[in-house]
Amino acid sequence: ITVNKANPTPGEITSSLTGSTGDGAGLHFDGAAGNIDIASPPDLGTKFSFEFVIKADSTGSSGKIIDFGDGGRFVIEHNTTGLQVKPSNAGGWVTLQSPSPLADLEVHHLVLTVDGTTATLFDNGNQTATATISATDIDSCADAKIGSYFDSATDLFAGTIYRARFYNHTLSADEVRTALERADVSFSSQYGSETKLNSSTCVNASSSNAFNTFSGASAT
Helix, strand or coil: CCCCCCCCCCCCCEEEEEEEEECCCEEEEEECCCEEEECCCCCCCCCCEEEEEEEECCCCCCCCEEEEECCEEEEEEEECCEEECCCCCCCCCEECCEEEEEEEHEEEEEEHHHHHHHHEEEEEEEEEEEEEEECCCCCCCCCCEEEECCCCEEEEEEEEEEEEEEEECCCCCCHHHHHEHHHHHHHCCHCCCCCCCCCCCCCCCCHHHHHCEEECCEEC
């Protein structure tokens, strides 16, 4: 994870989960233990975007893909209801797409854009859903985790994440398509072996360190 909070100019990628050899190998979350801890999450403002190249291992898993919390809230979750977001402490769950696009257990390029009042989901470059939300307090969050609940190793995601990027602006449809074209896909046939992620290799509730091996690189 790389974070640049010193000068977050519009359009800058403020956080990225990638390997030294690109997005090919991926990082596997086994659904039993482990997560990636972002102890000081970046300030994304009220207009932001999340990009994932991701594959679920279970159609019925109730796993948090990303969870910003502790002071504010913003969650993206894959579960039996669909792909859902919790946009703030005050807001309830909003279903963006049902069933979840990840329920087919194939690799997807997902982008969720937020403009302050509307969340838009793009799946493999195509807009598939919109929802009215109130995303007001993500910058109040003091912690964030990829792959689990923000303050413990629960609600664990089962699957593989090949790319995770956070943007501090709302990506346009053209920018989403450009991101898709640069994501090293056509998908499943081009990905290498997965790196196992569990409690012995990754930060979780019992550890304060945020280090893990990802595609041969050291990630913090």
